[in-house]
Amino acid sequence: MGKQSFYDFKIEDIIEFIMKRKAKKVLIQAPNGLKHLFLKHLEELKKELPNVEFIISGDPAYGSCFLAEIEAKRVNADLIVHVGHTEYYKATIPTIYVEAFSKLALTEKLAKKLLNYIKNLNVKNIGLCGVLQHLRSIEQVKKLLENNGYKVYIGKHGPYTKYDGQVVGCDYVSALTVNSNVDLHLIVSGGLFHPVGLGLATLKPVVKLDPYEEEVVDLTKEVKKVLRKRYWRIMESLNAENYGVIVGMRKGQYRPNLVKSIEKLVRRKGGRSTRIVMDIVTEENLLNLDNSFDAYIVTSCPRIPIDNLGEFRKPVLTPGEAYMVLTESLEKYIFPW
Amino acid sequence: MGKQSFYDFKIEDIIEFIMKRKAKKVLIQAPNGLKHLFLKHLEELKKELPNVEFIISGDPAYGSCFLAEIEAKRVNADLIVHVGHTEYYKATIPTIYVEAFSKLALTEKLAKKLLNYIKNLNVKNIGLCGVLQHLRSIEQVKKLLENNGYKVYIGKHGPYTKYDGQVVGCDYVSALTVNSNVDLHLIVSGGLFHPVGLGLATLKPVVKLDPYEEEVVDLTKEVKKVLRKRYWRIMESLNAENYGVIVGMRKGQYRPNLVKSIEKLVRRKGGRSTRIVMDIVTEENLLNLDNSFDAYIVTSCPRIPIDNLGEFRKPVLTPGEAYMVLTESLEKYIFPW
Numbered sequence: 162m163g164k165q166s167f168y169d170f171k172i173e174d175i176i177e178f179i180m181k182r183k184a185k186k187v188l189i190q191a192p193n194g195l196k197h198l199f200l201k202h203l204e205e206l207k208k209e210l211p212n213v214e215f216i217i218s219g220d221p222a223y224g225s226c227f228l229a230e231i232e233a234k235r236v237n238a239d240l241i242v243h244v245g246h247t248e249y250y251k252a253t254i255p256t257i258y259v260e261a262f263s264k265l266a267l268t269e270k271l272a273k274k275l276l277n278y279i280k281n282l283n284v285k286n287i288g289l290c291g292v293l294q295h296l297r298s299i300e301q302v303k304k305l306l307e308n309n310g311y312k313v314y315i316g317k318h319g320p321y322t323k324y325d326g327q328v329v330g331c332d333y334v335s336a337l338t339v340n341s342n343v344d345l346h347l348i349v350s351g352g353l354f355h356p357v358g359l360g361l362a363t364l365k366p367v368v369k370l371d372p373y374e375e376e377v378v379d380l381t382k383e384v385k386k387v388l389r390k391r392y393w394r395i396m397e398s399l400n401a402e403n404y405g406v407i408v409g410m411r412k413g414q415y416r417p418n419l420v421k422s423i424e425k426l427v428r429r430k431g432g433r434s435t436r437i438v439m440d441i442v443t444e445e446n447l448l449n450l451d452n453s454f455d456a457y458i459v460t461s462c463p464r465i466p467i468d469n470l471g472e473f474r475k476p477v478l479t480p481g482e483a484y485m486v487l488t489e490s491l492e493k494y495i496f497p498w
Numbered sequence: 499m500g501k502q503s504f505y506d507f508k509i510e511d512i513i514e515f516i517m518k519r520k521a522k523k524v525l526i527q528a529p530n531g532l533k534h535l536f537l538k539h540l541e542e543l544k545k546e547l548p549n550v551e552f553i554i555s556g557d558p559a560y561g562s563c564f565l566a567e568i569e570a571k572r573v574n575a576d577l578i579v580h581v582g583h584t585e586y587y588k589a590t591i592p593t594i595y596v597e598a599f600s601k602l603a604l605t606e607k608l609a610k611k612l613l614n615y616i617k618n619l620n621v622k623n624i625g626l627c628g629v630l631q632h633l634r635s636i637e638q639v640k641k642l643l644e645n646n647g648y649k650v651y652i653g654k655h656g657p658y659t660k661y662d663g664q665v666v667g668c669d670y671v672s673a674l675t676v677n678s679n680v681d682l683h684l685i686v687s688g689g690l691f692h693p694v695g696l697g698l699a700t701l702k703p704v705v706k707l708d709p710y711e712e713e714v715v716d717l718t719k720e721v722k723k724v725l726r727k728r729y730w731r732i733m734e735s736l737n738a739e740n741y742g743v744i745v746g747m748r749k750g751q752y753r754p755n756l757v758k759s760i761e762k763l764v765r766r767k768g769g770r771s772t773r774i775v776m777d778i779v780t781e782e783n784l785l786n787l788d789n790s791f792d793a794y795i796v797t798s799c800p801r802i803p804i805d806n807l808g809e810f811r812k813p814v815l816t817p818g819e820a821y822m823v824l825t826e827s828l829e830k831y832i833f834p835w
Contacts, residue, residue, distance in 0.1 A: 188775070193782070193783075193786040194786075196786045196787060197786060197787065197788065197789060197790070200787065200790045203772070203790065214773075215772065216745075216772070216773040216774070216775055217742075217772060217773070217774045217775070217787065218774075218775055218776070219744065219774040219775065219776035219779070219783050219784070219787060220747075220775075220776055220777050220778070220783060221782075221783065221786075229775075231568055231747060232747050232775040232777075235745075235746075235747050235749075235752055235775060236745060236773065236775050405554075407556065408553075408572075408573060409572075410557075410568060410569050410572050412572075415572055435540070435552065435553070435554060436551075436553040436554070436573065437553070437554045437555075437556040438525070438553055438554070438555055438556065438557075438566075438569040438572060438573050439555075439556035439557055440557050440569075440777065441557070441778070442556070445530070445558075446530075446556050446557060446558065447556070449530040449531075449533045449534060449558075450533060450534065450537065450554065450556060451534065452534060453534070453537045453540065
């Protein structure tokens with residue numbers, strides 16, 4: 162089975178949304194991993210809507226915080242098709258969020274692996290969450306676990322997610338609301354990005370149910386490794402005086418109140434800071450600023466310091482870590498904000 | 499001598515400009531190569547203007563076409579300090595262009611090298627140009643050559659340059675207006691970027707006078723090498739049917755009329771095209787779109803196909819090259835537009 166058929170993009174819903182809005186120019190935005198899969202449907206869309214011009218956003222889309230409103234305005238698009246994420250903020254241009262649910266179900270093989278794995282852990286209460294693509298299968302997983310005597314907790318969604326049990330890179334509220342009840346968190350997800358975030362946010366054991374690999378993977382050690390690295394960067398920052406405070410260029414990554422409260426903490430600690438506005442925070446861009454700052458605080462996206470700049474020559478902190486450093490409260494790791 | 503003292507940033511002029519405009523929030527934008535040099539003056543600016551907040555644009559600034567207006571609006575800056583380039587288009591926010599003239603003069607050693615080198619070429623008429631940073635020394639070079647019996651031509655500046663004799667990566671008009679009179683072009687510049695562009699635009703021999711290296715370098719062969727590669731990409735595109743037309747996100751890189759005329763040529767040749775709006779055109783971003791297109795045409799900046807994507811797995815063309823392909827006019831290489 163090609164990856165192409167893994168996702169249900171609900172093309173009919175997109176066509177209906179565009180027709181209802183009588184849009185003439187439509188901007189398509191998708192995260193890099195889904196872009197070529199969604200674009201396989203481009204000819205279909207063009208055929209069904211011959212009077213609509215489709216324009217592609219070619220930049221990366223890390224989340225719906227990165228909604229391509231600037232691009233849409235530039236090319237006078239009157240509608241955005243945003244693939245792979247749920248709404249993050251109210252857009253000024255009509256936007257349809259294409260949720261791209263995976264067609265992968267919980268196979269019998271994977272169910273067996275899961276039960277076998279958990280049996281050995283001596284746990285009773287399990288927090289259950291998943292990324293949007295695999296959210297359809299969490300009810301299945303819940304039933305499976307309950308039928309086998311476990312108590313399963315699926316928390317209410319947070320401010321940047323839409324469904325209960327859904328997590329994104331910066332919003333683990335649905336896991337946090339049940340955190341005190343559970344012995345471990347089980348997440349339906351591929352990769353490391355979301356499971357590691359889940360561990361950093363909850364500080365509890367994390368097991369991943371990976372539908373792509375059909376594997377059950379304990380990531381608790383992986384999370385601890387990341388946590389050790391983060392404490393290294395936090396310790397390095399304790400004597401910093403001159404901070405570069407990175408501010409997002411995109412509306413969904415612009416948090417002026419967070420910036421102001423961080424600046425206040427910097428001043429209270431006797432330091433100074435300069436704002437740096439940036440669209441995409443890369444090592445190269447930071448290197449070109451360097452020698453000007455002792456440490457950086459990224460207010461646009463809490464994943465950048467951890468996932469992209471963990472090894473940078475100067476410490477690069479999330480807002481939560483900055484709070485720890487600036488108030489010298491090192492007892493509990495704070496993530497994401 | 500540290501690189502720091504190479505450039506005259508005219509800090510007093512910047513202070514005066516900011517005071518006159520009563521700006522409260524100033525966004526500083528500089529190309530990556532000059533950023534850390536200019537930022538050495540940040541504390542000086544803060545001290546002289548204690549009531550002004552200075553914010554840094556951390557993204558790259560390839561030219562003044564990339565003016566950080568989006569960033570300025572995001573952080574409510576009321577003035578932009580743009581370092582290293584002259585004006586490209588009328589900004590909607592008061593902007594001072596800091597011309598960053600090099601303090602390097604034409605040394606006796608370099609003058610001798612130049613005369614020795616040119617003596618052996620059997621030329622009489624020389625076109626003379628330079629990049630902004632070294633423009634102060636071209637009058638000196640002109641005198642030197644004239645005193646030694648050469649006829650020197652410095653052309654009128656083009657639409658995207660400010661001074662006669664000035665060239666930028668996409669505007670070689672000051673060389674083109676004297677092209678028919680000269681045997682070779684002499685350019686005062688470091689690196690390869692501007693000299694190679696000069697050769698592609700004029701198709702005449704190019705000699706570089708490099709004030710950093712104190713060297714005279716004939717780049718005619720280098721230009722021919724690039725030209726051969728470009729013809730390879732052009733030949734590969736002749737049978738393309740499905741074009742991705744890349745449109746810039748920044749105002750200075752958005753050329754709707756150029757886009758429309760290219761799309762018309764594509765249709766006339768029986769092909770089809772899709773617009774792709776993009777801020778920074780990288781190999782990674784293009785790879786994520788791939789299999790959808792046979793070839794790409796970049797309308798935002800003519801240097802991207804040549805300097806960054808010359809080896810990409812699909813041909814990526816400049817507008818001039820696209821014109822050659824779509825009209826099957828291969829006799830003369832067209833650069834930049």
